[in-house]
Amino acid sequence: MQAGERGDSIGGSGRIRSDGHGDGGGWVVCRLGDRHWGRYGAAGLLLHVGGQAAGRHVLLQLRAGWSHQGGTWGLPGGARNSNETPEQAALREATEETGIDSSLLSVRGSVVDDQCGWSYVTVLAAAPAVLPVGPVSGESDDVRWIPEARVGQFPLHPRLAQMWPRLRGALDDADSQRR
Secondary structure, eight states, X not given: OOSSTTOOEEOTTSOEEOSSOOSOOSEEEOTTSOEEEOBTBEEEEEEEEXXXXXXXXXXXXXXXXXXXXXXXXXXXXXXXXXXOOHHHHHHHHHHHHHOOOGGGOEEEEEEEEEOSSXXXXXXXXXXXXXXXXXXXXXXXXXXXXXXXXXXXXXXXOHHHHHHHHHHHHHHHHHHHHHO
16 A cells, blocks of 8 residues: 555554555454454455446456465455445555556445455446556556456456356446446
8 A cells, every 4th residue: 555645544553554554454264264364354346347238348366376365366455444445445455456547437336245254345346448457566466357258267266256146247237227
């Protein structure tokens, strides 16, 4: 995280931190005994361009090999800080990981994946066009706009693979509400 416009974070002492790190990083264990990254949950951005009939494309990142589930494709995202909404966290993380200008995006909704006391919120957003992106942090090995119809052909992060039908339906619903 960059200090300033991308959102300073509040550390455990309640003070604004300017070292580029928030207070949300860390592993937690949910009630089922599963480990999750993000002390306050996590959020990711499902960014798309074009509508269902227009051959929609979505933005995916190839997770760095060193990271949890590295080598799989997922959404830009990560741990929420205590002072962030899911939307703020998803936009911040997408900017940090892909270099995308979040001021150009339009948030359309969200989908909550509650995992017994820990949650991952997928924020749905639309871009006005295929915007320039690339891996700008060590968390991504690649970032690409993928035709939605081809998403299932990529080795997806296991939870994204499970959630993909639900997320795809949410994108369809968001598009139909905009008409």
